[in-house]
Amino acid sequence: MVLAALLLVLVLSITVLGQFRHFAAQQQLDDAFRKQLAEAVAPVSEGDVDDILLPDGVPVAIIDMPSIGVREVIVEGTDSETTQSGPGHRRDTVLPGQVGLSIVMGRAAGYGAPFGRIQELTPGTEFTVITGQGENTYEVIGLRYAGDPMPPSVKAGESRLVLITARGLPFVPTGLVRVDARLVSDPQPSGVRQTRFATLPAADKEMAGDTSMVWALVFALQFLIVVEIAAVWSFRRIGPARTWIVFVPLTLVACLWVAGEVVRLLPNLM
Template sequence: MGTATEAPEQPTVVQPAVPPYQPAHRDRPPRRPPLPGPAVAVIRISIGSALLALWVVFFALGLAGFEAARSQLVLYSQLRTQLADATEPIGGPIDPGTPVALIEAQRIDLRYVVVEGTAAGDLRAGPGHRRDTPLPGQAGTCVLYGRATGFGGPFRHILDLRPGDTITVTTGQGTFGYRVDGVRRAGDPLPGLLPSGGGRLTLVTAEGVSWRAGWAPNRVAYVDATLQGTPQPAPAGRLTGVPKADLAMQGDPDALVPVVLWLQLLILGGVGAAWAQRRWGGAQAWLVFTPVILATLWGASESAIQLLPNLM
């Protein structure tokens, strides 16, 4: 028997060591250090204030018009009832906000109930009668204020009236026609003196010039009209002067307190919404607190607008 031959020994092959994988180095910008707490608070407060200011502008130019339209419906119903019952006030002290007249001008589709008073809060409902002047249809110069943009802008088109146009006003003493004399602004000649026993109607609003035109009025404009026919007597007891807040382009500083109170409620609503979001979840929290926040925003906006000029 032959001897078995052993298999030749295989040489050991040493594989070169594979270096570990190293991702390509990318230059990364250094991380910015986080903003300090006070800076974050200032940024958040600034953003919140800006959003709140934008909301107030949106409210004044848009949503407030719906409120004014509803107020006009209520005032018109009150005026009709008072005229039918012969209880419409025609002189003496009249509470601000009381409907005193209906003004119409066909050329510009003007038809609004006029309330007593010209403070910013009074003019939310419509045109206002300055309390130290006679009522429409009475002897003397009757002055009516109206907003140009906010709360529906009831007087936004009165500057389109032309000499000879007719303005009709209905009060508890009857219906009176006025013929438009013209439009004037600060620095223009004043209308002539009224003849003894004559009557005049002056409509007052604001207008914007240049880039402010149409949305941010900043100067006063007037429309003068002369009463056609015999004026009615003015009962005694009218005011001989009005507070500064009732003058043209004035705000009402008394509205500052309600603004502060509404803002406090708004902050509490926001804090409550944040707390509820952590406890209940986002959907449930905002379902509950959205109406609360919107209501406080509405109230704060109504009050804040009264701080602005009353003819805007």
Template sequence: MSTVVSGRRIAEPGPVKGRRFRLPTRAPRTPRPARQPRPKVPLTREQERLVLMSSVLTMVAIVCLWSLAQMLLLGRLSEDRSQGLLYPEFRHELAAQTAPTGPTTVDADGKTVAVAPGEPVAVVSAPEIGLSQVVVEGTAPSDLLAGPGHRRDTVLPGQEGTSLVYGRATTYGGPFGKIEDLRAGDHIYVVIGQGRVDFTVLGVRYDGDPLPPAPAAGKARLVLTTAEQLRWGMSPGRAVYVDAEAPKAYPAPSGRPAAVPEPELAMQTDSGAMPLLVLCLAGLVAVTLGVIAARQRWSAALVWVVATPIVIALSWGTTDVVMRLLPNLI
């Protein structure tokens, strides 16, 4: 090939044969020396004290905050779950006509046994305050974690005589937190194994107020009991009673106990839970010591990621035990 420039023919350079062009190569990298592990520096006494204090304070904060949240917020979920299980159980018993009507019932083997604490015995509802709850047998603090409880030395709601039903005012859903808003003439409906009973509210009274007259023969008296509410959410040591009466009542089988243990009375605690509380606290102390030891070997973030679920589980169990040591109506 050639090109004519100003009358001259200039040959264009052609490809060079027999020669190869190589790209310049980089010089090989020298390998970096292996990173030597940092020597472990022992903690000073001041640092050990800081680790100890921060671990203890963090544990105390987790337990206290979780317990408070469980009493006022998460306890509602627990109570709702219990009610969700109790309602279909009691409805099945009503359909099968095996719901308790007295202090004893017949089990699946045909044997007569006492109604166990925690078993559903009635459904109570008050449309004016949005109340609808399954009532369980027993009024001890542990029984009332699942919902309102029937005091065992009284007849069932709707039977001839006076029936006492306890419920919490604030903690674990506070199912009876609004019964103070009931007024004379409001209606309370109760369903038991013998049928449905319509009660009319007589009034609301407090500790120290005069008692209403005893119900006449053939009538049913229902007394809903809880703790008085304060504006800031907790409860003092005063009980609230809502008296209601029905003109007709079902017969009450005999065999009720003449009295119940002290933990089943209004505003009482269950001191028998103290050994279990000591065991739960020992578990929390053991976890705290484990956290302190682990933080000296691993990072604080890793330790708390592993330890927090364990602490929460222990806090949940501890709170349930603490509720048995608090008045049963709060």
């Protein structure tokens, strides 16, 4: 029963509960980013206005793709936990709209599936990205799958954006899909980047899980085991009625904790 409950909570965490979490996070991120835009303090580099490195999960842009019904706040960072809130900007690339190459990664199925339909974008389709430097207009130049030729390198003074997500059946990714788009509005100067591809954490790369918090999963499993041992003792000594009242909520809490840590280990684009 405990294993079944754990598996059920894991599925719900990625799908139903994940949708609510994504929606709530997007509402908060949208409010925060619009306030930053109004106060002219929205980030334009890897640091904030005080040159302090941006933490994962802070809003850096808003992407609007009306042709596929997508309007999402883009956050800084691309690890598995960060992309639960929305599409993530890869730290080793410039922000959208700036001169150079920018990469944004989003989930295809879970947590709102913000990039679940980007394969429907066709060459010539335009969309916008709002950053602290203003509104930027992009035009799709093509889709790429594994083995497809890459587009020409970005020339000096040009700006290109690559959208990346998983392909395949929902929650069963078989590869990646990339959407290449070129900036058709005026490019903005690039902000300072401390992170390079060589120093980019493995958890921030495509289809990667985050193993840095495995210790938290160990603690969560230990808590679940302790709860179940206590439940068995209570069932035998106190009786089933009181045991159900006390330990069903505790078991659900423990399962939610375990499921949350397990999700961090799963691919960040799933």
